[in-house]
Amino acid sequence: MVRLKKRYWISLSILFLIVLFCLYGWRYWQSFKQKHGIMVDWHGASIGFKGLTFDELTVSKQSQISITARNVLISWSHLSANNLDVHWQINQSETVLDSVGNVVDTATENLNQSDLDLSLIPTIIYWSPKTIHIDTLRFYEQDKEQLDLKVDISKQQQAIQLNLSTNTQDITQLSATLFFDQTASQFNVQNGLFKSSLNQFGLKNSHVILPFTGWVSGNQLALMTSDKASINIEKTNLSNDLILDSAAGNLNIQLESKIPFDRNQLFVTAMLTMNKLNGIYKSSEIKSVTGDVNIIVKDNRFMISTPALNVQEVNMGIAFKKVKLVGSYSASFKAPSKGVVTWKKLQANIFSGSIFIEPSKLNLAKLPQQLSLKLKQIQLKEILAKYPAEGLAGVGTIDGYLPVTLLKAKKKDGSVFELAIKNGQLTTINEGYLQFENSALKNYAQNNPNMKILTDIIKNFHYTKLQGTVNYANEIAKLGLNIQGSNLDVENGKAVNLNINLEENMTKLLMSLQLSDQISEPVRKRIQAHLKKESSK
Structure with missing residues (x-):
C-alpha cells in the first residue's frame, strides 16, 4: 500500500511539473505575442498518434506579415504542410517628382529589427x-505573387x-x-547547385547551371560559383531591337550582400566567357x-x-569583319544610359x-561628344563592286579621317543617340x-552632245589625285569628290579636273545592300517590314 501511494505520488509530481511547465510556456508565449504584436489563429486542430494537425494555422503581425498554412502536421520528427502562403506588406513611401520627372522617395519608415542570436x-x-516538406510555398508582396516553391529540408547530423x-x-x-560553424557564427554553404530552364523574359530553350559555395552569417551573405558554371541560350528576344541566338559560355560569379538586403551595399563580380554568340x-x-x-x-x-572581345562579322549592309574590342562601360543604376564608355582598342576590317x-x-x-574614326588602305575596287551602279568600276587605295559627333536624340524608334559627321576627309595614297x-x-550622251x-x-x-569630303546628318550622307587625271584616248590625254557630288539616305542604302546580299531570314523580314512602314507614310 505504501509502495502504491509512493508510485501515485511520483506520477502526480511529474504531472504537476508538466502542468507548471505548460503554464509557464503558455504565459511566456502570451507575453512574447503581446511584445511583438503577433496574432495566432487556427482551425481544425487535433492530436493523434502521428502528431498535432491543423486544417489551417495563421500567424500574423499587423500591417506587416501574415503566414497561413493549410493541412499542417507537426511531430517530433516531421513537419509538413500542403500550402504555406506568406503575405508581406511594404509600408508605402510618399513619392514626388523631381525637376526631371524622376520618382524619388521622400519618406520611409524605419523598422527596428533585433539581431538574431546565433548562439541559439x-x-x-x-x-x-x-524533415520538413511543403508542397506549395507562395510568397506575396503587396498581394502580388512573387514565388511559388516546393520545399524539402532534411537534417543530417550536423548539416x-x-x-x-x-x-x-x-x-x-x-x-x-x-x-553551422559555431566558431565563426555562420552557416557554411557547400554542394550548392542552381539549375534553371529559362523560358521567360524573352528567353527560349535556354539553360543555366551554377554550382556554388559560400557562407551566411547574421548580417552578411557571400556566394561564389565554381568553374563548372555554364549558360546555354538557344534564342532570346531581349528587346524589339536585340535578338541573341545560339549562345553558349561559362559563367563565374562572386556575390557579397548585407542582410537584410541593401542594394547600395551589394558587391558582385562576374565573368562570362562567350563562345560563338550570334545575334541580330x-x-x-x-x-x-x-x-x-x-x-x-x-x-x-x-x-x-572586356579584355578581348572578337566578332567574326557585323553585317549592316556593309560587312565589318574581324571586329576587335578592348574597353569598358560604367554607369549608375539610377542612370544606366548615361555612363562612360572607354576603349583601348576598337577596330575592324572593311573593304580589304x-x-x-x-x-x-x-x-x-555630357553630350555632344567627339571621337575620331580613321580609315586605312580601303580598296576602291571593293567599294564600287558593292555600290549598286551598273558599269562602275575602279582601282585605288583610300585613307580617311572622319570626325564623328555623338548627339543626344529621341526618335520614334526608341533611339537616344545619333551620329553626325562634319568635314570628313578622304584621299588616295597612289594613282588609280x-x-x-x-x-x-x-x-544620255546621245541626246546631249555636250556630255x-x-x-x-x-x-x-586614270586619276593622279582623288580627294573627298564627307558630311552626314539625319541619315543623309553627302560625298563631295575632286578627281584629277586624264583619259589618254580622249583629247590627247588632256588633264581634267572632275567635281562630283553624291547624296544618299544611308539607312535605305544599307538596307538595299543587305537585301541584295545573302542575309538571314529574320533580318530580311525586319528590313521588309521597315521599308513597308516607310512607304506607307
Whole structure:
C-alpha cells in the first residue's frame, strides 16, 4: 500500500511539473505575442498518434506579415504542410517628382529589427524536425505573387540539406548543404547547385547551371560559383531591337550582400566567357562573338568590361569583319544610359582595309561628344563592286579621317543617340583609275552632245589625285569628290579636273545592300517590314 501511494505520488509530481511547465510556456508565449504584436489563429486542430494537425494555422503581425498554412502536421520528427502562403506588406513611401520627372522617395519608415542570436542556432537545429516538406510555398508582396516553391529540408547530423524547386512550367531548382560553424557564427554553404530552364523574359530553350559555395552569417551573405558554371541560350528576344541566338559560355560569379538586403551595399563580380554568340541588332546581323566579359556591381554602380572581345562579322549592309574590342562601360543604376564608355582598342576590317577609333572615352551624360574614326588602305575596287551602279568600276587605295559627333536624340524608334559627321576627309595614297559605262549613260550622251566628251573621258579615266569630303546628318550622307587625271584616248590625254557630288539616305542604302546580299531570314523580314512602314507614310 505504501509502495502504491509512493508510485501515485511520483506520477502526480511529474504531472504537476508538466502542468507548471505548460503554464509557464503558455504565459511566456502570451507575453512574447503581446511584445511583438503577433496574432495566432487556427482551425481544425487535433492530436493523434502521428502528431498535432491543423486544417489551417495563421500567424500574423499587423500591417506587416501574415503566414497561413493549410493541412499542417507537426511531430517530433516531421513537419509538413500542403500550402504555406506568406503575405508581406511594404509600408508605402510618399513619392514626388523631381525637376526631371524622376520618382524619388521622400519618406520611409524605419523598422527596428533585433539581431538574431546565433548562439541559439545549434539548439534550434537540434530540436527542429528531421524533415520538413511543403508542397506549395507562395510568397506575396503587396498581394502580388512573387514565388511559388516546393520545399524539402532534411537534417543530417550536423548539416541541413535544403532543396527548393519552382511549381511552374519552367522548373528552377536550388539545392545546398548547410553546416553551422559555431566558431565563426555562420552557416557554411557547400554542394550548392542552381539549375534553371529559362523560358521567360524573352528567353527560349535556354539553360543555366551554377554550382556554388559560400557562407551566411547574421548580417552578411557571400556566394561564389565554381568553374563548372555554364549558360546555354538557344534564342532570346531581349528587346524589339536585340535578338541573341545560339549562345553558349561559362559563367563565374562572386556575390557579397548585407542582410537584410541593401542594394547600395551589394558587391558582385562576374565573368562570362562567350563562345560563338550570334545575334541580330535592329537590321544588323552579328556573327560569332567570342571572348570574356567582366561585370562588377558595387556602390549602386556597375561596370561591364572586356579584355578581348572578337566578332567574326557585323553585317549592316556593309560587312565589318574581324571586329576587335578592348574597353569598358560604367554607369549608375539610377542612370544606366548615361555612363562612360572607354576603349583601348576598337577596330575592324572593311573593304580589304581597316577602320579604327583611337583609344579614348565618351561621357554619355555630357553630350555632344567627339571621337575620331580613321580609315586605312580601303580598296576602291571593293567599294564600287558593292555600290549598286551598273558599269562602275575602279582601282585605288583610300585613307580617311572622319570626325564623328555623338548627339543626344529621341526618335520614334526608341533611339537616344545619333551620329553626325562634319568635314570628313578622304584621299588616295597612289594613282588609280575609274571606269563608268552603261546603257543609260550612252543614251544620255546621245541626246546631249555636250556630255559626250565627259562620258568618253570617264570610260577609262586614270586619276593622279582623288580627294573627298564627307558630311552626314539625319541619315543623309553627302560625298563631295575632286578627281584629277586624264583619259589618254580622249583629247590627247588632256588633264581634267572632275567635281562630283553624291547624296544618299544611308539607312535605305544599307538596307538595299543587305537585301541584295545573302542575309538571314529574320533580318530580311525586319528590313521588309521597315521599308513597308516607310512607304506607307
